[in-house]
Amino acid sequence: MDVGLWGDRFSASIDWYDTRTSDLLLPRQLPTSTGVTTVIQNIGKTRNTGIELSLSSVNMEKADFKWVSRLTFTSNKERIERLATGSKNDVADGWFIGYPVDVFFDYQKVGIWQTDQADEAAKFGQQPGTIHVKDQNGDGKITTDDRAVLGAAVPKWSGGLDNTINYKGFDLDVYLFARIGQMIDATYRRFKTGTYENQAFHDYWTPENPTNDFPRPSSNGGLQYLSTVQYTSGSFVKIRLITVGYKLPSSVTDAISMSNFRIYVTAKNPFTFAHTNNYDPERGGSESFPMLRSFILGANIDF
Amino acid sequence: MKLHPSKYSSIVVLLLIASGLFSCKKSLEQYNPGGLTAEAVYSTPEGFETLVNAAYSYQRWWYGKEEGYCMTDPGTDIWDAGQAEPDPGLTDYLHLEGSDSYVTQLWQNLYAAVNVCNYGITNIDKVGLAEDLKNTREAELRFLRAFYYWHIVATWGAAPMPLKPTQGIETTAVRTSVDSIYAQIFKDLNFADAHLPITTSDYGRATKPAAEALLARMDITRGKNQEALDMANDVINNYGFHLIAHYADLWPMDKMAAAEDSEVIYAVNYTENLSLDDHKDPILFPYGHKRGGNNGHLDFLMKYDDQPGMQRSIEYGRPFVRFMPTKFLLDLFNDQIDSRYKGSFETVWYCNNQATAPAGMQLGDTAVLVTKAVVPESVRKSKLYRIYDINDTYNQDGSIKDNQHFVQLKKFMDPTRSSINEQISPRDVFVIRLAEMYLIAGEAEFKMNNLQKAADYINVVRERAALPGHKTDMDAKPADITLDFILDEYAREFAGEQLRWFVLKREGKLVDRVKAHNPDAGKNIQPYHVVRPIPQSQLDAVTNPDDFKQNPGYQ
Numbered sequence: 001m002d003v004g005l006w007g008d009r010f011s012a013s014i015d016w017y018d019t020r021t022s023d024l025l026l027p028r029q030l031p032t033s034t035g036v037t038t039v040i041q042n043i044g045k046t047r048n049t050g051i052e053l054s055l056s057s058v059n060m061e062k063a064d065f066k067w068v069s070r071l072t073f074t075s076n077k078e079r080i081e082r083l084a085t086g087s088k089n090d091v092a093d094g095w096f097i098g099y100p101v102d103v104f105f106d107y108q109k110v111g112i113w114q115t116d117q118a119d120e121a122a123k124f125g126q127q128p129g130t131i132h133v134k135d136q137n138g139d140g141k142i143t144t145d146d147r148a149v150l151g152a153a154v155p156k157w158s159g160g161l162d163n164t165i166n167y168k169g170f171d172l173d174v175y176l177f178a179r180i181g182q183m184i185d186a187t188y189r190r191f192k193t194g195t196y197e198n199q200a201f202h203d204y205w206t207p208e209n210p211t212n213d214f215p216r217p218s219s220n221g222g223l224q225y226l227s228t229v230q231y232t233s234g235s236f237v238k239i240r241l242i243t244v245g246y247k248l249p250s251s252v253t254d255a256i257s258m259s260n261f262r263i264y265v266t267a268k269n270p271f272t273f274a275h276t277n278n279y280d281p282e283r284g285g286s287e288s289f290p291m292l293r294s295f296i297l298g299a300n301i302d303f
Numbered sequence: 304m305k306l307h308p309s310k311y312s313s314i315v316v317l318l319l320i321a322s323g324l325f326s327c328k329k330s331l332e333q334y335n336p337g338g339l340t341a342e343a344v345y346s347t348p349e350g351f352e353t354l355v356n357a358a359y360s361y362q363r364w365w366y367g368k369e370e371g372y373c374m375t376d377p378g379t380d381i382w383d384a385g386q387a388e389p390d391p392g393l394t395d396y397l398h399l400e401g402s403d404s405y406v407t408q409l410w411q412n413l414y415a416a417v418n419v420c421n422y423g424i425t426n427i428d429k430v431g432l433a434e435d436l437k438n439t440r441e442a443e444l445r446f447l448r449a450f451y452y453w454h455i456v457a458t459w460g461a462a463p464m465p466l467k468p469t470q471g472i473e474t475t476a477v478r479t480s481v482d483s484i485y486a487q488i489f490k491d492l493n494f495a496d497a498h499l500p501i502t503t504s505d506y507g508r509a510t511k512p513a514a515e516a517l518l519a520r521m522d523i524t525r526g527k528n529q530e531a532l533d534m535a536n537d538v539i540n541n542y543g544f545h546l547i548a549h550y551a552d553l554w555p556m557d558k559m560a561a562a563e564d565s566e567v568i569y570a571v572n573y574t575e576n577l578s579l580d581d582h583k584d585p586i587l588f589p590y591g592h593k594r595g596g597n598n599g600h601l602d603f604l605m606k607y608d609d610q611p612g613m614q615r616s617i618e619y620g621r622p623f624v625r626f627m628p629t630k631f632l633l634d635l636f637n638d639q640i641d642s643r644y645k646g647s648f649e650t651v652w653y654c655n656n657q658a659t660a661p662a663g664m665q666l667g668d669t670a671v672l673v674t675k676a677v678v679p680e681s682v683r684k685s686k687l688y689r690i691y692d693i694n695d696t697y698n699q700d701g702s703i704k705d706n707q708h709f710v711q712l713k714k715f716m717d718p719t720r721s722s723i724n725e726q727i728s729p730r731d732v733f734v735i736r737l738a739e740m741y742l743i744a745g746e747a748e749f750k751m752n753n754l755q756k757a758a759d760y761i762n763v764v765r766e767r768a769a770l771p772g773h774k775t776d777m778d779a780k781p782a783d784i785t786l787d788f789i790l791d792e793y794a795r796e797f798a799g800e801q802l803r804w805f806v807l808k809r810e811g812k813l814v815d816r817v818k819a820h821n822p823d824a825g826k827n828i829q830p831y832h833v834v835r836p837i838p839q840s841q842l843d844a845v846t847n848p849d850d851f852k853q854n855p856g857y858q
């Protein structure tokens with residue numbers, strides 16, 4: 001649906017969709033006792049429903065002042081409706097009916113067992129300082145049946161807001177971007193024990209520092225459920241781009257035989273607001289090729 | 304010529320076997336311009352050779368690799384984890400679970416190997432090989448299948464036992480009993496024994512004595528003492544093997560071929576052309592190992608290179624500090640009469656870095672001494688070099704005090720590597736040595752209450768190990784022979800040779816001896832640890848999870 005109002009100073013476009021995909025080809029894990037690890041198989045059906053919205057508005061327009069805003073918003077819900085295994089979940093591949101294809105399936109970290117929980121921890125063979133995971137089925141022990149879908153790698157929604165202001169020779173562009181609801185498996189949160197290898201700063205548990213973030217280190221290694229500390233919210237809001245520019249008036253450029261002279265400063269990714277310290281979750285959890293924050297000073301010159 | 308199962312052949316096998324498994328509800332129009340299908344390649348005699356080579360290559364996932372060592376050496380009475388402990392689940396039985404990556408990787412590769420063997424054995428009649436060659440190749444594949452199934456059954460107990468290649472999508476698994484798996488192992492080995500040649504010009508291929516030596520190991524494992532004795536005697540007497548004169552000469556790189564000519568009955572080989580080893584390469588060999596080659600030269604070394612007067616060198620190796628001996632192992636040797644202590648362990652490092660040497664120490668002077676003796680303070684004060692004595696490395700109860708500085712196993716060191724940090728060594732792994740046949744024969748006689756004969760066999764191994772002038776000192780008397788003595792002898796002779804866990808398990812002594820002699824692992828080991836956990840990826844993938852469950856005790 002497309003709308004234009006007030007002489008097209010305001011326009012909007014809204015799309016709603018419901019896509020059903022069947023016979024999706026994906027590598028499926030087999031029991032490795034077959035001697036084979038994966039086969040390519042039609043794993044089943046998925047359904048995607050969502051909305052895409054874009055708004056554009058000229059908020060103000062005068063002789064030497066113009067302010068334009070553009071807003072985009074997308075929301076998508078993906079779910080598996082059927083698998084090669086029928087209506088049963090495919091745990092080996094991490095495919096679950098009703099969930100997106102790309103989810104995190106593991107034990108669920110509740111926190112760190114604290115000193116005053118020693119008795120409760122002991123029932124699970126744990127002690128203060130170790131990772132406390134949820135007994136999902138409440139049978140009083142932690143087994144592989146206590147693994148659960150913790151979150152999806154795909155966002156619930158994302159959106160962008162772009163504001164452009166022109167005043168005389170000056171121009172300003174600020175682009176705000178948000179992606180909300182996805183989970184990441186952040187390898188920079190990896191908690192290694194027993195080796196010298198460097199890693200990010202971790203707020204680990206000691207009797208004097210009763211944090212729920214990371215467990216008590218052990219020189220023997222052998223800490224359980226360490227993968228659980230890596231799952232974290234990947235939601236973020238960031239200023240993706242700020243550009244400030246100034247264009248010399250044509251009276252000046254003409255005098256020096258130029259048709260255009262503009263100098264500008266651009267900051268890419270200058271500010272990110274996220275749950276992860278010192279890590280831009282837009283990268284998706286990996287430590288390689290981190291997101292760049294860059295500052296550019298430039299000029300556009302035409303003769 | 305040596306047999307070097309080429310990496311390329313294993314890629315082909317993996318690709319071809321996987322390609323048989325594509326499936327679609329609707330049939331696809333297929334056009335295969337390369338024409339490369341399993342049937343097309345393996346139905347020719349030349350193509351079939353690549354399958355047999357690939358069937359051998361999977362042995363490299365276990366032998367000479369950190370994963371394989373973790374399954375066999377640390378976590379026993381004689382090896383503990385060093386500072387860079389790779390897998391506390393296996394080395395110390397600390398929260399060992401089905402998610403363990405080493406257990407998972409080895410399960411996966413053992414079954415992939417079995418699948419290759421099954422493909423060859425099932426289809427060999429269609430290849431058009433001459434009768435003799437056909438029998439030899441089938442015998443090799445059956446030897447390998449038995450060898451792989453022995454690792455599977457000894458490690459996991461009752462387990463799936465496919466005997467046909469996987470075709471189509473198989474999503475269920477059933478366990479075959481331990482007895483039935485061993486019955487199949489014997490069946491395959493008997494075929495191999497009947498059809499393998501006595502020698503091979505391609506070193507590394509299975510031979511008749513190799514099949515018989517493995518049969519001897521299987522017989523003693525299954526309590527068939529007379530059969531074990533007969534088989535071991537057959538290998539000892541009939542194929543011209545003999546123990547080399549000096550135990551220490553088993554290990555230098557330049558003496559490897561001589562050892563293989565006389566004492567080694569079966570080896571897994573690596574090659575001097577490192578590009579033909581099993582190192583993972585994103586294009587040429589995507590299914591390779593992350594390090595490749597023999598890694599024993601890395602794993603057992605202590606942290607010598609930050610000591611005063613020392614720097615890392617090709618000669619002394621790249622210290623990964625993975626595994627260290629237990630105090631118990633060091634105490635098993637009487638180094639006054641037994642050459643195997645000095646023949647197995649490195650205890651002295653000579654200064655190779657003047658820049659960090661204390662004043663007065665010259666290049667070539669002793670820089671570090673590690674000893675199983677106690678060194679009094681007065682002696683320490685009189686020496687320029689660093690001393691780590693038994694009480695520096697171990698606590699009184701035998702638990703580890705210093706997991707970086709210890710008497711290190713030197714058997715697998717490789718000063719022929721091209722650079723200091725080269726991880727790949729072309730050292731072959733001696734899987735079965737003649738000495739084991741003497742110990743099996745001795746063990747069989749002991750179990751049949753013939754103590755004198757038992758001592759006679761064991762003394763052959765002990766006398767070879769005697770320092771000059773101490774042959775009779777090394778002789779065990781019939782009254783000395785007990786099961787524990789035999790197990791101690793295995794430790795002295797085969798320390799680090801990827802045999803220990805299996806020997807303790809077959810004698811029912813794993814838990815007792817770990818508790819008695821390895822305090823760090825002993826505090827965690829439970830009776831259920833005599834089988835390893837089934838990989839979680841296997842349990843998650845089977846569509847009959849109610850029938851196919853985790854081994855008892857594991858989470």
